[in-house]
Amino acid sequence: RISVQPPLFEDADSTIFRARDMRDDRQEVMVKVYKSPGPAAVQRFRRSVELLLTFRGRFTKKGCRIESSSNLELLLDELRTQTNVSDYATAHSFISQMNFRSCFAEIISYSHDDDWMPNADPPTGLLFIVMELGDMSLKTRMNECYRAMKTLSKEEIRAVHWALVTMVCGLHTEGYLHLDIRPSKLFRYTEGGQQVWKLVDLDGAVRFGSQVRIPDLVCAHEYAPPELAQQILKGYREGGRVKLCRSMNVWSVGMVALETVALMPVYDVKFAWFQAFRDRKGGGRSKESFLAAIADEHSQSLATDKLIPPELSEAMASMSEDMAAVVEGMLAKDVKHRSSIGQAMLQRWFAPCRKAALDARWRVNADEPEDLPGTANAGAGGEQEDTIGDDLHAYIKKQAARVAGRGARCVRHQRAIARG
Incomplete structure (x- = not known):
């Protein structure tokens, strides 16, 4: 489903690869793959998916807030x-x-079980998150x-x-x-x-x-x-x-x-x-x-x-x-x-x-930049x-x-x- 290319980033727990989604017009994506499916990795993986989906649910694609945040x-x-x-x-x-959704990479997909709960991918046993490149x-x-x-x-x-x-x-x-x-x-x-x-x-x-x-x-x-x-x-x-x-x-x-x-x-x-x-x-x-x-x-x-x-x-x-x-x-x-x-x-x-x-x-879309505090003489x-x-x-x-x-x-x- 995904053709993986050389890694972009690696730490002790995961590796982020540049990849190509073979199912979606060969779209280039970023895939984060966890090195271990252990309990700690699963917890962090689920938290990441939860937060990325939360921000996607709070705002529309154009950045309009449609739900209030719990600690706002x-x-x-x-x-x-x-x-x-x-x-x-x-x-x-x-x-x-x-629009806080724009501060985080957009989630495209993630490994999940048959009920779409974040979990290890059944065919491969891997935990992964697919994001925009x-x-x-x-x-x-x-x-x-x-x-x-x-x-x-x-x-x-x-x-x-x-x-x-x-x-x-x-x-x-x-x-x-x-x-x-x-x-x-x-x-x-x-x-x-x-x-x-x-x-x-x-x-x-x-x-x-x-x-x-x-x-x-x-x-x-x-x-x-x-x-x-x-x-x-x-x-x-x-x-x-x-x-x-x-x-x-x-x-x-x-x-x-x-x-x-x-x-x-x-x-x-x-x-x-x-x-x-x-x-x-x-x-x-x-x-x-x-x-x-x-x-x-x-x-x-x-x-x-x-x-x-x-x-x-x-x-x-x-x-x-x-x-x-x-x-x-x-x-x-x-x-x-x-x-x-x-x-x-x-x-x-x-x-x-x-x-x-x-x-x-x-x-x-202003034609002329506004003279705001902190922008004097800018440009x-x-x-x-x-x-x-x-x-x-x-x-x-x-x-x-x-x-x-x-x-x-x-x-x-x-x-x-x-x-x-």
């Missing part, structure tokens, strides 16, 4: 306490009608820029940041959070002549406020917030569970947003040992010691209270002070000062995205776009050279040891 009012009530009346009114009209992953796009020593364009960065906050907001409206969102799990799609980024993996989605056993927690540790690292360490010591809250999700996608700007994890830039830890799958350090460094409980702390290096902060501000404000707000170590996902969506940096979403909702000329990226471009080149230099020094050191 909870998010709006939270935002009411965080903003003034005017901003709350804007947020209410916007978020309550936001994306152009490329964000990780691939970032690697392209890194190799060419170029930055993502300002509009590309804005589009990725918008995708991150809207997909998290969409999950929150359904009562879920997702701490395993990474660049390799975001794929670019072309819709209506516009490029959009969508999440293709929902295995890590879990109910917020729930108590999760540490072995069952799906989380990218390099994007973990300090408070989660502290809970995990406490759980290791006491054999307990961790309680997940929405603010943790804001930090995790904030880390991805920062990586999109710098084209590398910020820990690569600040701490030489992190690169070894990641590349050597431990580098002589345990997962516990790495989490302790995030939680500031280790002698070599990752200094999450001052996560963004001054050079990078200045480079971001030179490109857009509004962008810098969004990222810094999402990466505040103190949860009380960290932006909620609703607050992040209302930032000036996303003014063009909100306008585009509303225009799409009401089928508006004033190609030269300005190049100029405002100069500081960031120089920063990336400098840090890439530093990271490469560390690798060269490490090789020379190993050769010296081998020679005795």
